Amino acid sequence: MIEFWQSLALIAVAEMGDKSQLVALAFATRFRAREVILGVTVATLTVHLGSVFLGRAIDTVLPDQAVTAAAGLAFIIFGLWTLRGDSLDDDPSANPSRWGPFLTVTATFFVAELGDKTMLATITLATGGASLVGVWLGSTVGMVLADAVAIVVGMVLGKRIPARTVKLAAAAIFLATGVVTLGSLAF
Numbered sequence: 013m014i015e016f017w018q019s020l021a022l023i024a025v026a027e028m029g030d031k032s033q034l035v036a037l038a039f040a041t042r043f044r045a046r047e048v049i050l051g052v053t054v055a056t057l058t059v060h061l062g063s064v065f066l067g068r069a070i071d072t073v074l075p076d077q078a079v080t081a082a083a084g085l086a087f088i089i090f091g092l093w094t095l096r097g098d099s100l101d102d103d104p105s106a107n108p109s110r111w112g113p114f115l116t117v118t119a120t121f122f123v124a125e126l127g128d129k130t131m132l133a134t135i136t137l138a139t140g141g142a143s144l145v146g147v148w149l150g151s152t153v154g155m156v157l158a159d160a161v162a163i164v165v166g167m168v169l170g171k172r173i174p175a176r177t178v179k180l181a182a183a184a185i186f187l188a189t190g191v192v193t194l195g196s197l198a199f
Contacts, residue, residue, distance in 0.1 A: 019150030020157075022137065023130050027158035031189050032124040034157040038182035039120070040166025041173070043062045043113035048163050049156065051117025056155045057148075058133050059125040067138025067169045077197055084197070086123045087190030094183040124189075130155060 027033050039048045125131050134151040140146055 013146060015137065015146030016150035016153075019134070019137050019147045020154040022133055023151040023154030023159045025154075026130050026133050027115070027155055030128065030130065030132070030158075031126060031185075032155075033159055033162045034185050034189075035120055035124045036117075037119050037162035037166040037169075038185055039113075040163040041169055041182065042179075043117065045163050045167055047113040048117050048166075049160060051065060051114050052121050052159045053127060054119045054158050055121035056159075058154045059122060060144055060148050060151045060155070062178035063131050063151070064069075064138040064144045067142075067147070068144060069134040081194065082196060084190045084193035086120075087186050087193060090120055091183045091186030091190060094179060094186055123171075 013166060036048060036052055039051070130151070137151065138147045
């Protein structure tokens with residue numbers, strides 16, 4: 013049980029101000045909070061499950077540069093997609109698929125977490141004979157709690173800021189994150 017609480021606390025603190033928290037904030041300005049939190053939860057459960065198993069098999073090395081390059085390119089693609097907009101953005105009478113936002117948030121958040129400091133922290137927490145279930149669930153709850161804060165902030169901002177401004181800011185966040193992520197490959 014100690015691994016659960018340690019993981020929860022460490023990951024919640026590590027997530028504050030992280031790029032994936034900004035992703036959750038950006039999505040909360042566009043989609044319903046329930047869809048965003050569900051997408052974040054599913055992506056986090058998946059990434060952190062893989063992380064604890066990777067932590068257990070620490071002698072296996074991840075190809076860090078390949079993961080970083082894929083994540084950077086994905087962010088740039090999401091940024092361009094955000095700038096382009098969806099056909100649904102232009103037609104307020106359109107009824108979007110109920111799973112569209114969920115899958116978008118889940119996939120984006122999954123990619124955002126790959127190679128992220130919280131993923132690496134979860135891997136580290138799972139080493140040394142720690143309870144894999146405790147680390148997995150604790151790190152997931154910590155992540156979701158931290159991102160819930162961003163979702164609430166995103167909901168408030170979404171009601172007070174024009175949609176075009178939110179769209180441009182979200183695109184800028186995605187593009188900047190992609191460029192910074194790819195730039196980190198040079199070091």
